[in-house]
Amino acid sequence: MTGGSHSAVQEAPQVEAARMREVLGHFASGVVVVTAVTAQGSVGFTCQSFSSLSLDPPLVSFSPARTSSTWPRIREVGSFCVNVLAAEQEELSGAFARSGADKYAGVEWSAAPSGAPILQGVAAWIDCVLEHEYPGGDHTIVVGRVHDLGADAACSPLLFHRGGYGVTATSRS
Numbered sequence: 325m326t327g328g329s330h331s332a333v334q335e336a337p338q339v340e341a342a343r344m345r346e347v348l349g350h351f352a353s354g355v356v357v358v359t360a361v362t363a364q365g366s367v368g369f370t371c372q373s374f375s376s377l378s379l380d381p382p383l384v385s386f387s388p389a390r391t392s393s394t395w396p397r398i399r400e401v402g403s404f405c406v407n408v409l410a411a412e413q414e415e416l417s418g419a420f421a422r423s424g425a426d427k428y429a430g431v432e433w434s435a436a437p438s439g440a441p442i443l444q445g446v447a448a449w450i451d452c453v454l455e456h457e458y459p460g461g462d463h464t465i466v467v468g469r470v471h472d473l474g475a476d477a478a479c480s481p482l483l484f485h486r487g488g489y490g491v492t493a494t495s496r497s
Contacts, residue, residue: 405440447479
């Protein structure tokens with residue numbers, strides 16, 4: 325396509341969810357836990373769809389599933405901390421991905437400036453206030469304004485690739 329405007333929107337062919345998951349699984353992503361403190365206590369959930377969005381103003385984005393029961397509780401608080409998990413925190417990722425369990429059982433944390441939990445041993449943390457929300461299919465696109473952050477340069481991040489933790493080379497035929 326050359327320059328100029330595209331006047332007619334063409335309908336894209338339907339892509340099967342399983343095929344999309346398989347193909348996009350080739351893109352390695354970091355794993356974060358988004359945390360907050362509500363009137364009922366500390367809450368959080370595991371999320372793979374996280375990214376830096378803007379340096380000026382400082383913004384990040386992540387996308388919880390529309391079916392999440394935790395995100396509405398965090399939204400109500402209006403502030404949260406994004407915890408970038410370290411390579412050895414697979415178990416923590418799994419704990420915060422489960423529904424109904426005490427996600428903080430045995431988990432040590434300290435308070436970010438907002439009061440949201442910074443989980444012990446994370447590679448980095450980003451303390452935010454809710455800036456915007458947008459519909460994104462079966463997810464909600466959340467934009468947070470960064471108010472404070474920190475990192476442990478000695479930690480490597482936890483990565484998720486092709487349906488599992490870590491990145492391994494595969495041979496090509």
